Amino acid sequence: MSRRPAWAAALLLVGCAAPQKSGxxxxxxxxxxxxxxxxxxxxxxxxxxxxLERGAPVEASxxxxxxxxxxxxxTGDQRAADLLLKHDARVDARDSFRQTALLxxxxxxxxxxxxRLLRAGARVGDVDRFGRDALMYAAIYDQxxxxxxxMAAGGDPNARDPWGSSALSFAAExxxxxxxxxxxxxxxxxxxxxxxxxxxxxxxxxxxxxxxAGRPFAPETTRPRSLPLPQPAAPAAAQxxxxxxxxxxLPADARKFALxxxxxxxxxxxxxxxxxxxxQTIKDYLVAMGYPRANIVALSGPNATRAVLQGYLEEWLPRxxxxxxxxFLYFSGHGATDPVKRRSYLVPWDGNSEFLxxxxxxxxxxxxxxxxxxxxxxxxxxxxxxxxRGARSVAPPGRPLVTEASLGEPLxxxxxxxxxxxxxxxAVLPSEGHGLFTYYLLRGLQGAAQDKRGGxxxxxxxHYLSSSVPPAAARQNLTQTPRLLPSSGPDATLVRWAR
Numbered sequence: 001m002s003r004r005p006a007w008a009a010a011l012l013l014v015g016c017a018a019p020q021k022s023g024x025x026x027x028x029x030x031x032x033x034x035x036x037x038x039x040x041x042x043x044x045x046x047x048x049x050x051x052l053e054r055g056a057p058v059e060a061s062x063x064x065x066x067x068x069x070x071x072x073x074x075t076g077d078q079r080a081a082d083l084l085l086k087h088d089a090r091v092d093a094r095d096s097f098r099q100t101a102l103l104x105x106x107x108x109x110x111x112x113x114x115x116r117l118l119r120a121g122a123r124v125g126d127v128d129r130f131g132r133d134a135l136m137y138a139a140i141y142d143q144x145x146x147x148x149x150x151m152a153a154g155g156d157p158n159a160r161d162p163w164g165s166s167a168l169s170f171a172a173e174x175x176x177x178x179x180x181x182x183x184x185x186x187x188x189x190x191x192x193x194x195x196x197x198x199x200x201x202x203x204x205x206x207x208x209x210x211x212x213a214g215r216p217f218a219p220e221t222t223r224p225r226s227l228p229l230p231q232p233a234a235p236a237a238a239q240x241x242x243x244x245x246x247x248x249x250l251p252a253d254a255r256k257f258a259l260x261x262x263x264x265x266x267x268x269x270x271x272x273x274x275x276x277x278x279x280q281t282i283k284d285y286l287v288a289m290g291y292p293r294a295n296i297v298a299l300s301g302p303n304a305t306r307a308v309l310q311g312y313l314e315e316w317l318p319r320x321x322x323x324x325x326x327x328f329l330y331f332s333g334h335g336a337t338d339p340v341k342r343r344s345y346l347v348p349w350d351g352n353s354e355f356l357x358x359x360x361x362x363x364x365x366x367x368x369x370x371x372x373x374x375x376x377x378x379x380x381x382x383x384x385x386x387x388x389r390g391a392r393s394v395a396p397p398g399r400p401l402v403t404e405a406s407l408g409e410p411l412x413x414x415x416x417x418x419x420x421x422x423x424x425x426x427a428v429l430p431s432e433g434h435g436l437f438t439y440y441l442l443r444g445l446q447g448a449a450q451d452k453r454g455g456x457x458x459x460x461x462x463h464y465l466s467s468s469v470p471p472a473a474a475r476q477n478l479t480q481t482p483r484l485l486p487s488s489g490p491d492a493t494l495v496r497w498a499r
Contacts, residue, residue: 035060036057036068037067045079045080048084061093061095065097066095067090068080068084069090069101072084073108073113073117076108081117085120091117091120091121091122097129097130098127100128101122102123103128103137105117105146106134106146106150108307109146111146114149118153124153127161133156134155135147135167136170138167140170141305141307163355167179168184174267184209187212189212197209241434244284246445246446247497248288249288250495255325256290256326256327257296257325258327258330259328260282260329261304261330262278262282262299262333263275267351269334269347269353274433274438275383276300279300280298282442304348305349313370317373327379330380330382331380332435334347335392336351338356338357343363345362346384347360348360363408367411370412371410371413371414372412377490379415379494382416382419383426383438385424387424387425391427392426393426410486415458415492417483417484418484419436424481427480440464440468443468444460445494448468449463455493457491458491459491461494466481469482
C-alpha cells in the first residue's frame with residue numbers, strides 16, 4: 001500500500017469532511033499546519049488551490065516562521081503565490097529572521113516573483129533582523145534584473161545596514177560591475193567607497209565611481225603596500241592517493257540520492273585546503289556505490305552559496321525523495337561557531353564570519369531539514385570543525401576563541417558523521433591531498449571497514465574512523481576524535497561491493 005505525504009492526507013481529510021455551508025467553520029482539521037506548506041514545497045498547485053478553498057490557514061508557519069507565501073518565493077512558484085495572495089496572504093509576513101517573501105525572492109534572483117510581490121504591495125524598504133533590505137541582497141548576490149525592479153519601486157541604494165554597508169558598497173567591493181552601473185544613477189559616491197573599491201582590487205569599478213562623483217581617478221601607485229609576513233612553505237599535496245580509486249562500480253539504483261558540497265576557495269575567507277578534491281573523490285565513490293549521476297548534486301565554488309544550499313535541502317530534496325529512498329550528504333569546508341550564542345554553522349562559499357546568522361548555514365537548521373526528508377536512510381558526513389582555530393574552521397573577528405561549542409543532535413532518522421568533536425581541529429593530510437577525516441572515510445568505504453560479505457555499514461565505518469583518525473592526528477600533534485550523532489540509531493548499509 002502506497003504512503004501519502006502529510007499534505008495529501010490532510011487534503012483527503014478535508015475533501016471527506018468539508019462543510020456544506022459557506023458559513024460553517026472547519027474545526028480541528030488543520031491541527032497540523034504544515035499541510036499547505038508541504039503542498040507549496042511539493043509544487044502541487046492544484047493541491048494548494050483545493051486546500052485554500054477548504055479553509056487551510058493561509059498564514060500557517062513552520063519551525064522557522066516561514067509561511068506558504070515565503071515558501072512560494074523560495075521555490076519560484078508563481079501560480080502558488082497568486083493563489084495565496086488571492087486568499088489574502090500577508091505579503092509582509094516575516095519568518096524568524098524577519099525576512100519577507102520579497103527579501104527571499106531578491107536573494108534567489110527571481111525577477112518574476114519580485115515583480116509579482118511588488119504589485120501586491122510588498123514594501124521595498126523592509127529590512128530583516130540584520131538590517132538589510134531587498135536591494136542590498138540583490139547587490140550581494142549580483143541579481144541585476146531584481147535590482148532594476150526594486151530601484152523602479154523606490155529602493156534606496158544609499159540605505160545602510162548596521163555595519164555601514166550599502167547596496168553600492170556590496171557591489172563595488174565584490175566586483176559586480178553591472179550592479180554598480182544599475183545603482184549609480186541614484187547612489188551617492190563617497191571618497192571612502194572609492195578607496196574601499198581600490199583596496200579590494202576593483203580598479204575599474206573605482207574608476208567608474210570616481211567619474212560618477214566628478215572626481216579624477218588616482219590609481220594607487222604611490223601608497224606603499226604592506227608585505228605579507230613570511231610563512232613556512234606548505235607541504236606539496238599528493239597528486240594521487242591510494243584512497244582515490246573506488247572499487248568497480250555497482251549498477252545504478254534510482255532510489256539513491258546525494259548532495260555533495262566542497263568549498264575550498266571562499267569569497268571572503270581563507271581557503272579550506274583540499275576540500276574541492278575531497279568532494280570530487282566522494283562523488284566518484286558515490287557513482288561507484290550505485291548513485292545515479294543524475295541523482296547526485298555537486299556544489300562547489302560560487303555554486304555553493306547559502307541560498308543554493310538551502311534550495312536543494314529545503315526544496316529539491318523533499319520533491320525528489322520518497323519513503324524508499326537513500327540519501328547521503330557530504331560537506332567539506334569551513335565550520336564556525338558564534339562564541340556568544342554557542343550556535344554552530346557550516347560556512348558556504350559566500351559565508352562571512354562576521355555575520356554568521358546572515359550568511360552561514362546553522363547546524364540546527366540542517367538537522368531540521370534532514371528530519372523532514374521522507375527518505376528511508378539519511379546519512380551525513382561533515383569534514384569541517386567548529387573550534388575557530390584554523391584548518392577547517394573560522395572564527396568571527398574580534399571574538400574570543402570558542403570554549404564550549406556544540407554539535408547538537410540530529411533529529412528523526414538522520415545520523416551524522418562529524419570529523420571531530422566540537423572543540424577540536426579537523427586536520428588535513430597533505431601527503432594524501434585530502435582532509436584527514438575524508439581520507440579515512442574513503443578508505444573505509446573502499447573496503448577497510450567492510451564485513452565478510454562485503455558490506456560497509458554506518459556503525460562499522462564509524463568504528464574504523466574511531467580507530468584510524470586519532471592516531472593519524474596525533475602524529476601531527478593534534479587531537480581529533482570523529483563523532484557519530486546520535487551514537488545509536490538505524491545502522492544503514494552504505495554499500496555492499498560485489499565479490
